[in-house]
Structures are given as structure tokens and as C-alpha cells.
Amino acid sequence: MEAAVLVFGVLLGIPLVLLMVLLPIAILAERDRKARLRDWAMVNGWTFQERSFAPWTARLPGRNPRGLGVTLTGQVGGRWVTVAEYSYETTSSTGESTTTTTHHHLVALVLLDRPHPALAVRQRGLMSQFGRALFGDKPTATGNVLFDARFRIDAMAPAHAKTMVGPALVAAHIAGTVPQWSLVGNELLTCAPGGKLKDPNLIPRFAGQLCQVADLLGPVDFAAHPGLPDAPR
Numbered sequence: 413m414e415a416a417v418l419v420f421g422v423l424l425g426i427p428l429v430l431l432m433v434l435l436p437i438a439i440l441a442e443r444d445r446k447a448r449l450r451d452w453a454m455v456n457g458w459t460f461q462e463r464s465f466a467p468w469t470a471r472l473p474g475r476n477p478r479g480l481g482v483t484l485t486g487q488v489g490g491r492w493v494t495v496a497e498y499s500y501e502t503t504s505s506t507g508e509s510t511t512t513t514t515h516h517h518l519v520a521l522v523l524l525d526r527p528h529p530a531l532a533v534r535q536r537g538l539m540s541q542f543g544r545a546l547f548g549d550k551p552t553a554t555g556n557v558l559f560d561a562r563f564r565i566d567a568m569a570p571a572h573a574k575t576m577v578g579p580a581l582v583a584a585h586i587a588g589t590v591p592q593w594s595l596v597g598n599e600l601l602t603c604a605p606g607g608k609l610k611d612p613n614l615i616p617r618f619a620g621q622l623c624q625v626a627d628l629l630g631p632v633d634f635a636a637h638p639g640l641p642d643a644p645r
Contacts, residue, residue: 445610449482452612458486464496468521471594472603474500480519482609491626493619494521497608518606520591520622524598528629531573532566532594533585558586566594581628590625600626 446462453460464483469476481497498517503510551570553560559582567573584590591602602622609615 445608446482449484449609449612452615453484453486456486458484460484466494466521468596468599468601469498471596471601472498472500472519473517474502474515476500484609484615488616488619489623489627491623492523493623495519495609495615495619496521498603516605516607517603518609518618519601519603520619522600522619522622522626524595524600524626524629527597528576528595529569529572530567530594530596531576532592533563533577533581534566534592534594536562536564554582556582556586562586563592576630578628578630581625581630584624584628589621590628591621593622593625595629 450460452458461483462481464480465477466480469479472479476499479498479500481499483494483496485492485494487493496519498519499514501512501514503512505511550564552565552567552573554565554574554577556579563585565573565577581590591604593600593602595601600622602625
């Protein structure tokens with residue numbers, strides 16, 4: 413009986429010992445990761461923040477205003493960009509138990525030189541594919557069979573969308589060299605599932621993919637949108 417109690421006590425103590433050993437290691441690893449990112453930002457002329465707040469989180473999955481973690485801002489190809497960690501939580505209930513899941517994303521934001529009408533290119537999900545098969549293409553369809561089967565364009569002005577999303581940008585989406593994105597005003601935004609920023613040298617590459625979208629966007633049609641702030645008078 414005493415032996416059984418001793419074994420039970422040892423088994424209960426193992427998780428506690430592991431926690432005491434692993435927790436400090438995890439804390440030191442996280443501190444080292446942030447230090448590498450901070451040093452990289454300083455060397456490359458970027459700013460570093462452990463946490464930040466931005467109104468554009470309302471455009472991200474979960475719409476968590478407090479979801480931004482490590483945030484770096486600098487220039488890529490002459491454009492101001494921000495790369496940040498973002499997370500939000502969802503809960504699911506099964507009977508008497510409730511499970512909370514934290515979803516981690518990496519976000520990139522590129523500031524354009526002028527505002528544009530709202531526009532987005534998103535990869536089609538199953539429901540979108542079903543709706544297209546049932547009702548046909550929307551007026552924002554490009555006419556490119558491969559693109560329209562895999563992506564959809566969300567825009568209030570279909571004619572403007574076709575001007576902005578031209579053949580070069582369509583081809584880049586088909587080739588998989590650019591991410592899905594949304595544009596509101598002069599803020600071009602993309603969000604991809606992922607973990608935390610680990611290798612700082614990958615930051616320009618991640619932001620550069622969105623900069624490629626900015627480079628391939630067609631010119632804004634001021635005649636069709638005379639109310640835009642930068643429209644010629």
C-alpha cells in the first residue's frame with residue numbers, strides 16, 4: 413500500500429518538475445526571440461514594439477483590437493510597411509466542457525501613396541465555389557477561368573475592380589507569388605495563419621509579397637471616384 417502511494421506521488425510530481433524545468437527555458441527562449449527581432453529592427457532602421465494597437469485589426473479574423481503582438485515597421489522598396497503577430501481566441505462547447513483555442517496569424521500592412529475605393533481578392537472557400545457553380549460569376553469576375561475558379565474579387569465598383577486587378581496581378585495570384593489581400597483607403601492588408609516571428613531575415617520577404625501586390629495594382633480612376641482626397645481638382 414505504501415509503495416502504491418509512493419508511486420502515485422511520484423507520478424503526480426513529474427508534471428510539476430517538468431513545468432519547473434520547461435517554463436524558465438520557454439521564458440528565456442521568448443526573451444531571446446524578441447531580442448533578435450529588436451536588434452534586427454535597430455540595424456535595419458525599423459521600429460520595434462512588443463505590443464501595439466491599430467484600427468485595422470477590425471479587418472482581421474476575430475476582429476481582436478488587443479490581438480497585435482510584436483510589431484515591426486519600416487520600409488521595403490520605398491514603401492512603408494508593418495509586419496506584426498496577431499492572435500484571437502474562439503471557444504467551443506461539448507456537453508459540460510468548454511475548449512478555448514488561440515489562433516495565431518502573421519499580418520503585413522503596406523501604405524499606398526493615395527486612397528482607393530475598398531477592394532479585396534480572396535481565395536474561394538467551399539461555399540463560395542458552390543455559390544459560383546449555382547449562380548454563376550459576379551460582375552467582378554475577370555474572365556480568366558483559372559483565377560475566377562480559385563479567387564473572388566469583392567468590390568463595390570466592378571468596373572474599378574477590373575481596372576485595379578489587371579492581367580499581371582491575376583497572373584501573380586495564379587502563380588501563387590502574391591497573397592490574398594484587402595484594401596481600404598490607402599491601407600493594403602494581408603493576414604496568413606502562422607506562428608510567431610522567428611527569423612527576422614524573413615520579414616522583408618513576407619512584406620515584399622504584399623508590396624508586389626501594390627506594384628501590380630492598376631491606377632485609381634479619379635474620374636469615376638471624384639470624391640477621393642487626392643483626386644485632381
